[in-house]
Amino acid sequence: MFVIDNTVVSNFAKVGKLELLKDVLGDSIITKEVLEEFNLGLKRGILPKVELPFKVVELENEEIRLYEKLRVSLGKGEASCIAVAKNRKGIFLSDDSDARKAAYLLGVKVSGTISVLALSVKTGILTLEEADRILREMVKNGFYAPIESLGEVLKGR
Incomplete structure (x- = not known):
């Protein structure tokens, strides 16, 4: 839960x-x-x-x-x-x-937030490109993201 x-x-x-x-x-x-x-x-x-x-x-x-x-x-x-x-x-x-x-x-x-977006890619709900687009939109709306692409956290997983 x-x-x-x-x-x-x-x-x-x-x-x-x-x-x-x-x-x-x-x-x-x-x-x-x-x-x-x-x-x-x-x-x-x-x-x-x-x-x-x-x-x-x-x-x-x-x-x-x-x-x-x-x-x-x-x-x-x-x-x-x-x-x-x-x-x-x-x-x-x-x-x-x-x-x-x-x-x-x-x-x-x-x-x-980053983990949810990464999980959406790992489970096939979103592509990496779709998740990165959402991340960029969140950043434009004031979210501080320590990464530029979810590919940074998905490497090796």
Whole structure:
């Protein structure tokens, strides 16, 4: 199970590729807090009006305690996703470096936008050229990518 943060959802939403997330990852979830962050982006005109194809979950008791600890240094979306991924043994998807570090320290598996695009090529959903085109479009929309082509991460795999 993948627990998706607003950074990743937003990257795919901005380029009209939310369904690609679902195609690559299967059933994934977002938290109520991520939905709130996404809706705030909509309200501010930063994000496009789209239907989010993910199940929205609320925090359970033991997740609330971890969430509150994480909120000292992280936003609501990141903290809630890490708490859910830790408790439900999911993989946390985020491009936020502080959130990724916090998840790693808690033993939560972490991935992000680049990995989703690379997986889309590895599974044959997209060609390398299609995935690179999407990556370039994400960069134009403000995504910082540490690579210029997904070929850089797919070498030898």
